[in-house]
Amino acid sequence: MGQQKTPKQFLRTVTIISTFGGLLFGYDTGVVNGALPYMALPDQLNLTPFTEGLVASGLLFGAAIGSFLGGRISDAKGRRKMLLMLAVIFFFATIGCTLSPTVEVMVCFRFLLGLAVGGASVTVPAYLAEMSPAENRGRMVTQNELMIVTGQLCAFVFNAIIGVSFGESAHVWRYMLVIASLPAVVLWFGMLAMPESPRWLVMNGKIGEALKVLKQARDEGRAIAELNEIQDNLAQETSIEKATLKDLTTPWVRRIVFIAMGIAICQQISGVNSIMYYGTQILQKAGFSTEAALIGNxxxxxxAVSATFFGIWMMGRHGRRPLLMTGQIGTICALFLIGTFSNVLEGTTILPYVVLSLTVTFLFFQQGFLSPITWLMLSELFPMRLRGMGMGLTVLCLWITNFFVGLSFPVLMDAFGLSHTFFAFVGIGLFGLLFAYKFVPETRGRSLEQIEQDFRNHGKKKAETLTKASTSAE
Known part of the structure; x- marks a missing residue:
């Protein structure tokens, strides 16, 4: 018999295995970046700018639905079973994409892949949060974000290696896609050996099993104490009436949802996924060859990976609003410079290197400031009663915005060129900056209860100010 793992070793194994869902999320969203130029060839899928957008964004539309349904299915079936189901979908959808004979078949399998991506985007963080001790929760859940950007980096690296080594092969894009089947297999076999979340077990009356899992992840005394705490928290939650869409008739509730949806939209309209999905085409338009663009990407x-580490470090030291606005200003400036230099330096040998340096600068501000702050603020804005309804609407809104950006970008670039397309994102980004300045509150150092009270009192304070003004005028 092998030596039993310590709680620390056990939690490390849980984190590594479950975040393969995040790795797949990242790889499947990033791999299309290098595969599209080869898919577009006449003897392959013969893509037009519009069908390029469909191939890239078909996954995103599926992810919108997958994220909306994923939480409900994992609540009903369990986090572990959900991840096992997602691993199967990841595997067969990847094989389907790899073998696709036509663009229609490709879009269908990309949609199925998106269902798994969306499901993973809500299930993996929930599983990690429920398995981790309170003091390690932030670090463990953040590992999933790191695995997502690591998955995208792996996609870019494998795209470059395969593109440079086998670029003369007509089916090179199929080799890029099929690699994602390997982590899907690891996720499935790995989750077979993982336990169910103790919180889900308690929710379903399986107290003995929950204690057994907690004893693997904690010292025995703490495991018993935490089991009691979970039972107490669940008892309190069941007494709380959950919010529904009818609650949007209440002004302060509507304001929270409006601000959260606005933050989610602003994170997407920055244009980040135009670079993550179409970076190779952008560098090609700037003047790189396909192979050079794959390497540059x-x-x-x-x-993206380095800036995520930096962003996590910054979040512990500075307020949410200034970091959010710094990210927006930085991304807007980078996009403006891409648009300007694409026009001024058009046709020169230096342009592709300038564009590459500016896309790197853009991603530093996006992944170091804008993206991590977005997800942190979304987790802080909603009080417990509103969290299910609010996060469901907000994440759905985020994925739908992502879908429209992914669908429209190649069409815009074909119709208006590199320069004018990025100027369009600059204009949209300025609206996002104005929204953040006018509506987004500071949440750092405030409890969820204090934040909720501020929203409840917002309308009252405004009414009191108007009353005082009218009284003084008389």
């Missing part, structure tokens, strides 16, 4: 993946 690795820099985007490296900075």
């Amino acid at each position: 690795i820099a985007n993946g490296v900075i």
Whole structure:
């Protein structure tokens, strides 16, 4: 018999295995970046700008639905079973994409892949949060974000290696896609050996099993104490009436949802996924060859991973609003410079290197400021009663915005060129900056109860101010 793992070793194994869902999320969203130029060839899928957008964004539309349904299914079936089901979908949808004979078949399998991506985007963080001790929760859940950007980096690296080594092969894009089947197999076999979330077990009356899992992840005394705490928290939650869409008739509730949806939209309209999905085409338009663009795109993946570490460090030291606005200003400036230099330096040998350096700069501000703050603020804005309804609407809104950006970008670039397309994102980004300045509150250092009270009192304070003004005028 092997030596039993310590709680620390056990939690490390849980984190590594479950975040393969995040790795698949990242790889499947990033791999299309290098595969599209080869898919578009006449003897392959013969893509037009519109069908390029469909192939890239078909996954995103599926992810919108998958994220909306994923939480409900994992509540009913369990986090572990959900991840096992997602691993199967990841595997067969990947094989389907790899073998696709036509663009219609490709879009259908990309949609199925999106269902798994969306399901993973809500299930993996929930599983990690429920398995981890309170003091390690932030670090463990953040591992999933790191695995997502690591998955994208892996996609860019494998795209470059395969593109440079086998670029003369007509089916090179199929080799890029099929690699994602391997982590899907690891996720499935790995989750077979993982336990169910103790919180879900308690929710379903399986107290003995929950205690057994907690004893693997905690010292025995703490495991018993935490089991009692979970039972107490669940008892309190069942006494709380959950919010529904009818609650949007209440002004302060509507304001929270409006601000959360606005933050989610602003994170997407920055244009980040135009670079993550179409970075190779952008660099090709700037003047790189396909192989050089694939290699250059690795820099985007490296900075995305590095900036995520930086963003996590910054979040512990500075307020949410200034970091959010710094990210927006930085991304807007980078996009403006891409648009300007694409026009001024058009046709020169230096342009592709300038564009590459500016996409790297853009991703530093996006992944170091804008993206991590977005997810942190979404977790802080909603009080417990509103969290299910609010996060469901907000994440759905985020994926739908992502879908429209992914669908429209190649069409815009074909119709208006590189320069004018990025100027369009600059204009949209300015609206996002104005929204953040006018509506987004500071949440750092405030409890969920204090934040909720501020929203409840917002309308009252405004009414009191108007009353005082009218009284003084008389």
